[in-house]
Each structure stands twice: as structure tokens, then as C-alpha cells.
Amino acid sequence: MYHFIVNPSAGTGRGYHIWKRLERQLENDSQEYRVFFTEQQGDAVQIAKALTADKDEAKILIVVGGEGTYNEVLNGISFKGMITLGYVPAGFRNALSNGFQSYWKVNRQSRRILHPKYYNLTDYGVLTCGGDEIFNRRFAGRCGIGLDAAICHNLLCCSARPQMCRFHMEKALNFFLGLKQLMLAKPVKGYIVFDGVKKVEFSHIYFITFKIGKEKAKKKKGQEHTETDGGKMMVYVASCSKKRKMIPMLKDLTMGVRRRERGIRIFECSEASIHLGRPLAVHVDGESCMCQQDMEIRCIPKKIRMIGS
Numbered sequence: 494m495y496h497f498i499v500n501p502s503a504g505t506g507r508g509y510h511i512w513k514r515l516e517r518q519l520e521n522d523s524q525e526y527r528v529f530f531t532e533q534q535g536d537a538v539q540i541a542k543a544l545t546a547d548k549d550e551a552k553i554l555i556v557v558g559g560e561g562t563y564n565e566v567l568n569g570i571s572f573k574g575m576i577t578l579g580y581v582p583a584g585f586r587n588a589l590s591n592g593f594q595s596y597w598k599v600n601r602q603s604r605r606i607l608h609p610k611y612y613n614l615t616d617y618g619v620l621t622c623g624g625d626e627i628f629n630r631r632f633a634g635r636c637g638i639g640l641d642a643a644i645c646h647n648l649l650c651c652s653a654r655p656q657m658c659r660f661h662m663e664k665a666l667n668f669f670l671g672l673k674q675l676m677l678a679k680p681v682k683g684y685i686v687f688d689g690v691k692k693v694e695f696s697h698i699y700f701i702t703f704k705i706g707k708e709k710a711k712k713k714k715g716q717e718h719t720e721t722d723g724g725k726m727m728v729y730v731a732s733c734s735k736k737r738k739m740i741p742m743l744k745d746l747t748m749g750v751r752r753r754e755r756g757i758r759i760f761e762c763s764e765a766s767i768h769l770g771r772p773l774a775v776h777v778d779g780e781s782c783m784c785q786q787d788m789e790i791r792c793i794p795k796k797i798r799m800i801g802s
Contacts, residue, residue, distance in 0.1 A: 617796060
């Protein structure tokens, strides 16, 4: 049986319309299913927790919503029994890790979910922070500290977001919010310890971004792209002494421009510990984790069984 967790308000109502079309396809195929609708933040966590409480029964959970909805489901799942996940992107963007592909045609979405060609074992990350009150938060795509997270925090409470997204101006909105946050930002000193052995210090940190997934690397001409092994995170650290030099990096961060900008250092690791001179904003998959100063991030390899394309 399929268990659908649907955020009908995702993408200013796009989640509801996608679900209704999926529902018709389910009825046509005579598939057995149950559907659970979220009404407010945190509902998807409780639904996923209740559905996966029984460790003896295999479950198939399909998320219809944005990356925030998927993040809630991931944090609510109890990995006691066999859990299979599917994801139908319905939000404003699809910034999750590789393997979560966005298909605009719902009939293609339904074929992928109801008649999967294969399954993928994918990684997820865990953020641990909180000082005296330690808490853990899972994430499927990326975790950001500093300017990256400040933009996400600002975006969550931006009243112009629905209107801008209706006109497909999400990237422009992200960039202008990024410029605003860059003007307010003050770089901080800190260091990162990679895999418990390599310590790297920075003097002017603007943001640190962790990405779960596989970094594509170009081969020689005529050959296809290759990918790194699973179980690793890509770490992007923006450290620059002059704020104006951050603008090209900001374009890469908010608009997805694929360029290796000067001032961004890239690392690869399985786990990392961060200590900053003062607290900065933190996010996981675009969801706020308030401001933190000390944190640990680690990658859990090959844990999520995902319906492939």
C-alpha cells in the first residue's frame, strides 16, 4: 500500500493540484493507497512518525510537497523496518541532493512512483548542535551556516515570495534577498575539523554550505561526467576579506551559476566539526535551525531507499 503525505499549500497550491492528478491516476490503476494532508508546520513529522512506528511492517511513503515537507518526513521517520520513500517535488524549487529529480509532467511523476524501474540507496546528513540543549536534525540535500542560512530565513518570512514565484522569478528574489543580507553580514573567524583529523582555520567566513550528494567531475573531452562515491559531503566555504568580492559568490549561491569563484574553498568529508567566533544563522534543506556557534555535521551513507526514475 502507498502512503501519501501531501502538503496541499506547497508552491502556492501546486501541491494540491499535483495530488489531484496523481489521485486520478491511482484510481485508474486501481492502486491501494492512503493519503494524509498537512495543515501546518510539523504535521509531516508526526504523520511519518506514526506511519513508521511498527518495525515489522514494510512501508512505502510518498511525499508530495516542497523540500521543507520532505525534510519533515525525513526527521519523522523511524528506521526500524523496511521504509521506501518517493518524492514528488511540488514546491518553488528542488534544491535537494542528486537523485531527487524534478519532473513537471504529473503523468511522468505517476509512472515513476507507481511503476519504478529501480530503487536507489541514498545518503542523508545529520546536524548536531544546540549547546546545553543538544538536538539533532536530519537533512537530505544541504545544510548552510551564515549568509546561506540568512537568505533562507529571510525567504521563509518574505511576503513577496508567492507572487515572485508565480512569475518564475525565484532566482531574482533569492539574489536580491542575498544582496540585502550581504550588506548586513559581518564575517566571522572560525575553524572546521574534517573527519576528526584535518583542522582548517578561516579569518573571514561569510558562509559554509554542506551538500549531501555526488560532486560531478568532468573528464576529458568526449567522456561522460563521473561522480564521487557515496558517504561523502561536499563542503563549500566562502572566506573573503573584502565584501564586494562576495557578489560573484552570491550569484553562484542564489542563482545556481556553476563557476568556481575565487574565495570559495571546496572540501570533501564524511563528518565535520565547526566552531565559530559568534553564532550565525543555520538552516537544513531551507528550514531554520536558528543561530548556532558550535555544531557537528555527519553523513549517514546508503540509508534511504528511494524510488528511482
